[in-house]
Amino acid sequence: MIETASLLAVLPELILTGSGLVLMLIAAFGGDRSTHAVNWLAVLALLAAGLSLCTSMAHGPVAFDGLVRADAFSVYAKALIYGAAGAAILLAPRFFAAGGALRPEYAVLIVFAAIGMGMMVSAGDMLTLYVGLEMNSLASYVLASFMRQDEKSSEAGLKYFVLGSLASGILLYGISLLYGFTGSTAFDGIAIAMGDGVSKGELFGLVFVLAGLAFKISAVPFHMWTPDVYEGAPTPVTAFFGSAPKVAAMGLMVRVAIEALGPAGLDWQQIIIFVALASILFGAVAAIGQTSIKRLMAYSSINNVGFALVGLAAGTPAGVAATMSYMAIYVVMTIGAFACILQMRDADGKPVDTIASLAGLSQSRKGLSAAFAIFMFSMAGIPPLFGFWAKFLVFDAAVAANLTALAAFGIAMSVIGAFYYLKIIKTIYFDEPAAPYEAKGGAVENIIMAACAIVIVFGYLLNPLLDKASAAAAASLF
C-alpha cells in the first residue's frame, strides 16, 4: 500500500513530474511559439518544488520502505539543485536567440533532470540511486547535443553518452557485487552487512561504485569527458552541467560513502584521498594552457571537485558539512561565472569563448569586468570573498581529522590554480583591447550575475546560516 506520508515526502518530485508532463503537452501543442511560456512555467514549477521542500521533511525521514529519504541532507541538496536548474533555464533564451535554436523541450528536459537529481540526493537504496542517476544522465545527454546542427554540440552529446553509459555500467556492476555479497540493496542493509568486517567481494563492489560515481562528479581519473563536453555543449547547458548535476552527484557520493559504506570507512577513505589529490593537481595544472574559457571552466570544476572531496575524505560530520558548504558556494560561483561568460558576444551578437577576446574588456564593459574579477578572485580563494571560506572549511575539517598533509597539498595546489584565474583578470584589465563585445548584456543575465556577485562579496555575512544548514544536513547522515 502506498502511504500518504510517503507521497508527501516526495512532494517535490510529484510537483515536478506533474508540471513536466503538462509542460510537455503545452510544448507539443504550442510548438516553438510556446518556448517563453514553457520556460517561465518551468521556473515556477522548480520554485513550487523548492517551497514544498519545507513540508517534505516533516513526513520523513524514511519513505517508501526506505527507498527514499527526506531528511535535512536531501532538502539542502535539493534546494541548491532546483536553484541552479532554474538559473540554467533563465540564462538560456538570450544565448539561443542568436541561432534561433531554443525549443520548449530545453526547459522540460531540465525539469526532468531535476527530478532525477532530486531522487539521487534522497536515495536510500541502490535502486533509487541508479534510476535517479539514469534519469538525470539521459536528460543531460540530450541537453549536451541540444544544438544538433552544431557539430561540436553533437560530438559533445555523443561523447557524453558513450562514456556515461560506460560509467553507468561500472556503477551497476559495483551495485550488483554489493548486492550479491551483502544481500541487500538498501543503504542501511549494506551498512549492517559490512558491520562485521568487509569481505573481498564487498571491497570490489565498493571500488566499482565509487568509480562510477567519480565519473559523474568528473573527478580524476574519470574526468576525460569533462573538457570536451563542457566546450561542445551550448553555454547555458554547460552552466547547468557545472552546477546542479555536480551537487547531485556529490550529494550522492557523500550519502553512499557515509550511509551505505560507513563501516568500510578506512577502505574508501584512501580512495577518496587519492581522487581528491589527483583532481586538485590535474585541475590546477591542465587548466593553465587553455585558450577557451569553457574548457578552462571544465578544468576549474575538476579542481573544485577535488577540494570538495577533501571534506569527504575527513569522513567526519564536520567534513561532510564542509563539503556541502563548499558545493553551495561553488554553485553560486559557477552560475555567476557562466552568467558572465554568456555575455561574451561579439558586436553581431554571436557567442565567443576564447580567453583572448576578453582582452581589455575593462575599458568597454566596466560592470561585466568587475563581476568577472569577483568570480575569478573568489574561485582562486582570495579572502574575504566567499570562495575563500569554502576552501577554509574543507581544509579545517581535514586538519581536524589528522589529514594535515592532504590539506597542505591542497593549499599549495590552490596557489597554482590561482595563476590561471588571475591570468583572466590580467587579460581583462591590463591587456590591449581586442575587438569589443556587444554593448549591453541581457537583463536576466545581468540580474543573475549581480545577485551572484553580491552573494560572493558579502557571503561571509551568511556564514552562520550556511554553517547551521550544512551542519544539520551532515548530522542527518550520521
Add this chain to the structure above:
Amino acid sequence: MIHVLAFYLFAILVVSSGALTILSRNPVHSVLWLILAFFNAAGLMILLGAEFIAMLLVIVYVGAVVVLFLFVVMMLDIDFAELRAGFVSYLPFGLLIALVLLAEIVLGIGLWSAGPVELAQRAAPANPELSNIQAIGGILYTRYIFLFEAAGIVLLVAMIGAIVLTHRARGGVRGQNVAKQNRRRPQDAVRNINQPVGQGVEL
C-alpha cells in the same frame, strides 16, 4: 522421464538452431534460426520453473530485439559475402574468444562444485508457494512502486530526447486534416454523368 525427454528435445533444438544461425548463407534465415533458438531456450527456462524469464525471452528477445535485427538485415544493404571474406584472417581471434568463454565456463562450473560462494543470508527468501510472476508483481507494484513509476519517467525522457534530437519540420508534406475530410460531401467529390459513346471523357 517426460522431463528428460523435453529437456533433450529443447536442448538439441537450441544447439542445432544456434549452429544453423551462424552457418546459414542467407542472413534472413540466420535471424529466423535465432528466433527458433530463443523459443527453445524459453522452453528450457520453463523446465527450470522460471516461467517469467521464459516469457521475457519470448516477448523481449523474439518480439523486439530479433525483429529489430530482421529490419536491420533487410533494410541495410550489407554485402554478407564480403563480410565473410575475412573469415580466415579473423579465425585466430574468434578461436581466442571461444577459448576465453570455454575457460569461463570451466571456471564457473569448478567454482560452483567447490562450494557455494560466500553469500550472506538473503534478506527476503522467496515464498515457494507463489509463482515467479506473482512474486515479482506483488513486490513491483507495492514496495517498489516508486521506482517502477520513476522508470516510466526515464523511458519518457528517452522518448522526448529521441524526438528532440531527430525531429525536424519537413517542407512539402501533406498533413491529414480530419475536419476538412469530414466536411467533404459526396456531391462535392463525385459527379454522375451519362457518358456518350465515342466521345472523350471530360475531366
